[in-house]
Amino acid sequence: MSTSDPILETLNLTKAFKGFVAVNGVSLKVRRGSIHALIGPNGAGKTTIFNLLTKFLPPSSGAIYFNGVDITGERPAQTARRGIVRSFQISAVFPHMTVLENVRVALQRKRGDSFHFWKPESTLVQLNERAMQLLDEVGLAAFAESLTVELPYGRKRALELATTLAMDPELMLLDEPTQGMGHEDVHRVTEMIRKVAANRTILMVEHNMSVVSSIADVITVMQRGSILAEGPYAKVSADPQVIEAYMGTGVSTALQGAH
CATH class of the missing domain: 3.40.50.300 (P-loop containing nucleotide triphosphate hydrolases)
Known part of the structure; x- marks a missing residue:
């Protein structure tokens, strides 16, 4: 097309x-x-x-x-x-997870295994590289280990954008x-x-x-x-x-x- x-x-x-x-x-x-x-x-x-x-x-x-x-x-x-992926008016992120963990959850959702929270940490490490790329894309790489609740408002919206991008929207x-x-x-x-x-x-x-x-x-x-x-x-x-x-x-x- x-x-x-x-x-x-x-x-x-x-x-x-x-x-x-x-x-x-x-x-x-x-x-x-x-x-x-x-x-x-x-x-x-x-x-x-x-x-x-x-x-x-x-x-x-x-x-x-x-x-x-x-x-x-x-x-x-x-x-x-x-x-077709929508980013909502109200910030839709998990406040008590780190910035990196939030993006990783979104990547898991895209993969179809978002609720396997009991999976060992080692199986999630493979998602970290992609999560860091997305954080870099929205200027949040330096905040990867920060708790989301501690982010200023504008950075929270940037994180929301990263989690939206994790769904690979067209x-x-x-x-x-x-x-x-x-x-x-x-x-x-x-x-x-x-x-x-x-x-x-x-x-x-x-x-x-x-x-x-x-x-x-x-x-x-x-x-x-x-x-x-x-x-x-x-x-x-x-x-x-x-x-x-x-x-x-x-x-x-x-x-x-x-x-």
């Missing part, structure tokens, strides 16, 4: 909850090898789309295709095995990767995402416009469950509809001033 093929495509994806339409006829194409950002005010439907893509919610109608295969009716585990869904971070951590995590995206596809929900403007190849702007605008940052930030939709939220200024 060429990079021009969409790795992920939705056709008229819709999700209604008792009369409230959270996602309304969304047709999305995510290009292989790209960083694609979903932005929009709270309640725009971004997280619901993530829940539909990972099968935590069934769609009311519409279809989802991954690598050209219709995966609409699949269960969450089937979809994850295909290589498509990474990042849900608010820089939420709650200070400026220094935001910059570090942004650069990390840019680095790990080198041979992967990333679909991200992100509120921070400076992050989106600096790394996203394509931006889809959502409003009330529908796509309002789509394209590179320069195009969407100048779109009158986008500016109007964000008026009064403070984001219109951010859209204009992010670069």
Whole structure:
């Protein structure tokens, strides 16, 4: 498949909850090898789309295709095995394990023996080399023996990214990767995402416009469950509809001033 093929495509994806339409006829194409950002005010439907893509919610109608295969009716585990892996908003790591142990558990899960905690230490050593490579990729090699609970917030998010990478995703869904971070951590995590995206596809929900403007190849702007605008940052930030939709939220200024 060429990079021009969409790795992920939705056709008229819709999700209604008792009369409230959270996602309304969304047709999305995510290009292989790209960083694609979903932005929009709270309640725009971004997280619901993530829940539909990972099968935590069934769609009311519409279809989802991954690598050209219709995966609409699949269960969450089937979809994850295909290589669609989501990193959650809340840090999903074991606080009282070391950083290295957390990545090793994720590698075991990928191998299918995650619950064999009684296995002798010697059988796990073979996973250490790969775990250290992943920690190096997210700038955490020096923290390998640290207890996760002792890590500052931004480093915990980096560890979460490493555990997501351990699942060997073809498509990474990042849900608010820089939420709650200070400026220094935001910059570090942004650069990390840019680095790990080198041979992967990333679909991200992100509120921070400076992050989106600096790394996203394509931006889809959502409003009330529908796509309002789509394209590179320069195009969407100048779109009158986008500016109007964000008026009064403070984001219109951010859209204009992010670069």
